[in-house]
Amino acid sequence: xxxxxxxxxxxxxxxxxxxxxxxxxxxxxxxxxxxxxxxxxxxxxxxxxxxxxxxxxxxxxxxxxxxxxxxxxxxxxxxxxxxxxxxxxxxxxxxxxxxxxxxxxxxxxxxxxxxxxxxxxxxxxxxxxxxxxxxxxxxxxxxxxxxxxxxxxxxxxxxxxxxxxxxx
Amino acid sequence: xxxxxxxxxxxxxxxxxxxxxxxxxxxxxxxxxxxxxxxxxxxxxxxxxxxxxxxxxxxxxxxxxxxxxxxxxxxxxxxxxxxxxxxxxxxxxxxxxxxxxxxxxxxxxxxxxxxxxxxxxxxxxxxxxxxxxxxxxxxxxxxxxxxxxxxxxxxxxxxxxxxxxxxx
Numbered sequence: 001x002x003x004x005x006x007x008x009x010x011x012x013x014x015x016x017x018x019x020x021x022x023x024x025x026x027x028x029x030x031x032x033x034x035x036x037x038x039x040x041x042x043x044x045x046x047x048x049x050x051x052x053x054x055x056x057x058x059x060x061x062x063x064x065x066x067x068x069x070x071x072x073x074x075x076x077x078x079x080x081x082x083x084x085x086x087x088x089x090x091x092x093x094x095x096x097x098x099x100x101x102x103x104x105x106x107x108x109x110x111x112x113x114x115x116x117x118x119x120x121x122x123x124x125x126x127x128x129x130x131x132x133x134x135x136x137x138x139x140x141x142x143x144x145x146x147x148x149x150x151x152x153x154x155x156x157x158x159x160x161x162x163x164x165x166x167x168x
Numbered sequence: 169x170x171x172x173x174x175x176x177x178x179x180x181x182x183x184x185x186x187x188x189x190x191x192x193x194x195x196x197x198x199x200x201x202x203x204x205x206x207x208x209x210x211x212x213x214x215x216x217x218x219x220x221x222x223x224x225x226x227x228x229x230x231x232x233x234x235x236x237x238x239x240x241x242x243x244x245x246x247x248x249x250x251x252x253x254x255x256x257x258x259x260x261x262x263x264x265x266x267x268x269x270x271x272x273x274x275x276x277x278x279x280x281x282x283x284x285x286x287x288x289x290x291x292x293x294x295x296x297x298x299x300x301x302x303x304x305x306x307x308x309x310x311x312x313x314x315x316x317x318x319x320x321x322x323x324x325x326x327x328x329x330x331x332x333x334x335x336x
Contacts, residue, residue: 004170105169145313164302167299
């Protein structure tokens with residue numbers, strides 16, 4: 001009755017990113033079919049001081065990799081924040097997935113006791129486990145869901161099944 | 169380098185519900201301060217065929233309990249869907265937390281291999297583990313985040329820290 005860090009942080013994050021890529025396909029298709037400029041969706045926000053759609057997508061990508069980087073001590077590549085299209089964002093997702101897939105179960109052997117420090121709050125140290133369960137996982141789903149909500153709010157015909165992906 | 173089902177499904181869900189209760193406090197305070205009828209927020213949607221805010225809150229409550237019920241075989245109480253205020257919704261949250269807190273680690277001993285069938289797709293059986301990681305957890309964060317997004321979209325002054333709660 002346990003699951004591994006690898007399952008949560010690698011398989012779980014890859015799954016979230018694959019589902020996000022599928023949502024982007026739906027968004028791109030909707031823009032094409034309705035002659036909507038992609039930028040209108042990429043720059044959409046739910047409130048003026050919230051991140052726009054493109055940044056929500058970047059956050060899923062970056063939090064997925066940073067969480068693994070901080071849990072394992074392995075440095076993650078940085079990507080330029082210059083995506084201008086759904087295709088560009090899908091490249092960021094694909095590159096993030098490719099990096100995550102280089103990890104195995106053994107890479108997480110020190111993770112539970114590792115001290116994780118967030119760059120924006122360097123005076124606080126979290127145990128790996130606390131970071132994974134209370135910060136990383138909720139954060140990734142936060143940005144994934146908000147990306148979904150932004151597409152949905154703008155009329156893209158998607159449903160819960162598109163967010164969850166094929167189960168099994 | 170493992171975490172238990174209890175940590176994920178009980179501690180994780182209780183945490184999600186406590187953070188949701190905090191978001192509701194912020195919503196209620198905003199309604200009071202701005203003389204907004206609570207129903208205007210409770211009935212808010214991001215798109216006409218999406219669930220409204222009250223139903224997003226109910227979904228977090230119910231998925232939190234149903235996930236545990238399906239993983240353990242213990243029946244969960246049902247609540248009437250008749251909440252008319254933030255206070256009513258907070259009662260549903262409190263009742264859900266109270267029920268979750270009756271569980272211990274040992275209640276999940278058969279969960280990994282248990283066959284989970286979703287009432288709306290009874291012909292498919294999922295292993296407990298697949299259900300927990302691919303369905304239950306993403307679903308709970310989906311409705312929690314959408315509840316957050318609905319408040320934020322309607323001007324409630326909340327931020328990521330309100331969604332994540334105190335970490336540690």
